[in-house]
Amino acid sequence: MQARQGNQKLLKQYNKSKLLSLINLFAPISRTDLVQKTGLSPTTVSTLIEESLHEGIVIETGSVGEGVGRKATLLEINARGGFVVGVDLSFATELTLLNLRGELLVTQRMGELTDENLADLPKLLDVFIREQKLNLDEIKGIGISLPGILDEERKKIVFSYNLNVRHYPLHDLVANVFQVPIHLVNDVNAAAFAEQCSGNAVGCHSLVYTLLSRGVGTGIILRNEIYDTGETGNSIMASAFDDEKTIFQPLNVYSIYNLSKGLRQRYPHEFTDTLDNHSVIDRFFTLAFQQNQDPYLSEAKKIAHDIVTLLCNYALLLKPEKVLVNGWIAEQHLFFEYMLHLLQELEKTTNVSICLEKSYWKEKGPSLGAARLALHHIFKEMQFS
Numbered sequence: 001m002q003a004r005q006g007n008q009k010l011l012k013q014y015n016k017s018k019l020l021s022l023i024n025l026f027a028p029i030s031r032t033d034l035v036q037k038t039g040l041s042p043t044t045v046s047t048l049i050e051e052s053l054h055e056g057i058v059i060e061t062g063s064v065g066e067g068v069g070r071k072a073t074l075l076e077i078n079a080r081g082g083f084v085v086g087v088d089l090s091f092a093t094e095l096t097l098l099n100l101r102g103e104l105l106v107t108q109r110m111g112e113l114t115d116e117n118l119a120d121l122p123k124l125l126d127v128f129i130r131e132q133k134l135n136l137d138e139i140k141g142i143g144i145s146l147p148g149i150l151d152e153e154r155k156k157i158v159f160s161y162n163l164n165v166r167h168y169p170l171h172d173l174v175a176n177v178f179q180v181p182i183h184l185v186n187d188v189n190a191a192a193f194a195e196q197c198s199g200n201a202v203g204c205h206s207l208v209y210t211l212l213s214r215g216v217g218t219g220i221i222l223r224n225e226i227y228d229t230g231e232t233g234n235s236i237m238a239s240a241f242d243d244e245k246t247i248f249q250p251l252n253v254y255s256i257y258n259l260s261k262g263l264r265q266r267y268p269h270e271f272t273d274t275l276d277n278h279s280v281i282d283r284f285f286t287l288a289f290q291q292n293q294d295p296y297l298s299e300a301k302k303i304a305h306d307i308v309t310l311l312c313n314y315a316l317l318l319k320p321e322k323v324l325v326n327g328w329i330a331e332q333h334l335f336f337e338y339m340l341h342l343l344q345e346l347e348k349t350t351n352v353s354i355c356l357e358k359s360y361w362k363e364k365g366p367s368l369g370a371a372r373l374a375l376h377h378i379f380k381e382m383q384f385s
Contacts, residue, residue: 012048015038015040015044015048016048016051016052017378017379017380018038019034019038019040019045019048019049019052020052020057020058020077020378020379021379021380022034022037022038023058023075023076023077024077024101024379027061027074027075027076027077028061028062028064028074028075028076029074029075029076030064030072030073030074030075031045031046031049031072031073031075032072033072034049034075049075055081056078056080056081056082057077057078057081057082057100058075058076058077058078058081059075059076059077059078059081060073060074060075061074061075061076062074077100077101078100079099079100079101079103080099081100082099082100082138082139082140082378083097083098083099083100083105083132083134083138083139083140084097084098084100084139084140084141084142084143084371084374084375084378085097085125085128085129085139085141085142085143085371085374086098086142086143086144086145086190086366086367086368086369086370086371086372086373086374087121087125087142087143087144087145087367087370088144088145088146088187088190088366088367088370089113089118089121089144089145089146089147089162089163089187090145090146090147090162090187090214090215090366091112091162091214091215092109092110092111092112093109093110093111093112093113093121093124094107094108094109094110094363094364094366094367095107095108095109095110095124095125095128095367096108096364096367096368096370096371097128097132097371098368098371098372098375100140100375100378102197102198102372102375104368105132106132107364107367107368108128108131110124110128113163114162114163114164115163115164115165115168118163118165118168118170118173119173121170121173121174122173122174122176122177122178125142125174125177125178126177136178139178139180140180140181140374140378141180141181141182141183141374141375141377141378142174142178142180142181142182142183142374143182143183143184143185143190143369143370143371143372143373143374144170144174144182144183144184144185144370145184145185145186145187145189145190145191145366145367145369145370146160146163146170146184146185146186146187147160147161147162147163147186147187147215147217148160148161148162148163148165148186149186149228150184150185150186150228154171154183154184154185155169155170155171155172155184156168156169156170156171157170157184162215170184171184181374181377183370183373183374183377185226185369185370185373186217186219186228187211187215187217187366188209188210188211188217188218188219188366189209189219189220189221189226189227189228189369190219190365190366190367190368190369190370190373191209191211191219191326191359191361191365191366191369192207192208192209192219192220192221192226192324192365192369193219193221193226193369193372193373193376194361194364194365194366194368194369194372195207195209195324195359195360195361195365195369196221196224197369197372197376198361198368198372199324199359199360199361199365200322200324200357200358200359200360201321201322201324204221204320204321204322205221205222205223205224205321206221206222206223206318206319206320206321207220207221207320207321207322207323207324208220208311208314208318208320208322208323208324209221209323209324209325209326209359210307210310210311210323210324210325210326210329211325211326211327212251212254212255212256212307212325212326212327212328212329213255213256213326213327213328214255214256214257215255216251216252216254216255216327217251218251218314220318220320222318222320251310254303254306254307254329256277256278256281256327256328257277259281259328260277260278260280260281263280263281263284264280266299267296270283270287271283271284278328281328281332282332284296284300285300285332285334285335288300288301288335289332289334289335289338290334300335300338301338303335304335304338304339304342305342307329307339308339308342308343308346311323311343311354311356312343312346312350312352312354314354315352315353315354316352321355322355322356322357323354323355323356323357324356324357324358324359325356325357325358325359326358326359326362326363326365330358330359330362336358339356340356343356
């Protein structure tokens with residue numbers, strides 16, 4: 001008997017999520033259209049819609065029909081029927097609020113959280129929600145993006161260098177305070193998801209997102225599924241700067257810190273310790289591409305070749321519809337243009353074709369993507385929560 005009740009509850013949840021997903025995609029839409037699209041009986045659709053109307057998730061917005069007879073009432077998602085929060089813990093803590101239609105309402109940046117104060121996250125969330133003049137019961141889900149590796153259930157942080165934690169039960173920390181679904185996701189995967197939902201990859205089923213900033217990593221979405229690639233995501237075949245050897249090295253050799261550190265070591269007369277890391281990189285690419293000075297230009301071209309080789313490997317292996325980049329690689333416009341030139345030359349001699357673009361959401365991507373993930377779980381067709 002319990003198994004049968006459990007199956008009935010799961011079936012009801014599935015049908016309801018399917019209806020909400022269709023309303024979200026095709027609103028305004030009538031009950032009749034929902035019956036035709038789902039194959040559910042009119043009685044089932046009517047019952048579940050009435051339940052959603054009572055919960056305030058769905059609203060009636062008018063009617064359609066001509067002539068005599070009963071007109072069909074149209075339905076859409078109630079923007080004020082609930083909200084989702086996205087949190088990014090990559091460096092400075094960023095919080096994002098969306099309504100149930102996915103409209104961005106507010107983004108707020110706070111101080112950085114580490115192992116010493118990560119336990120304060122529920123308190124920060126509570127303050128943020130109340131500042132928006134919302135009740136806690138109006139929050140329907142919370143997504144949290146973070147730099148690091150998650151366990152298989154995505155409930156614990158196995159390791160995060162930035163946050164300085166191991167085996168940290170972040171999911172339970174937040175879930176014990178907020179009685180809503182909590183979703184953890186790697187920050188570059190969250191950023192990739194944000195681009196797919198409302199950025200430069202809308203309509204793409206497969207994409208690769210590479211970040212080279214304070215942190216580095218690669219987010220991969222294949223057939224609308226997020227794939228975890230570990231903390232850095234990959235290694236890169238790179239040319240050694242002192243000779244023509246090709247070596248394997250982690251992608252984080254091109255993080256802002258490591259790249260600027262290497263430039264200081266190789267060119268101490270040009271890049272002094274008084275310059276911050278961003279200024280070192282800006283100066284380097286100015287000397288390379290604006291002033292065409294060697295050895296800076298030669299080294300910049302080697303870096304571009306290394307990264308283009310990595311992106312081509314992605315294209316061959318994964319065949320993404322788009323490859324997006326973010327961080328200094330997107331901020332250095334002449335460097336990015338040179339990468340596009342290399343790709344065009346490669347297309348002439350190979351079958352590799354890459355649609356390379358810059359990220360739309362930039363540093364806002366991870367928190368927005370985390371919020372979008374929470375919203376996605378509300379409307380996706382199958383839920384096991």
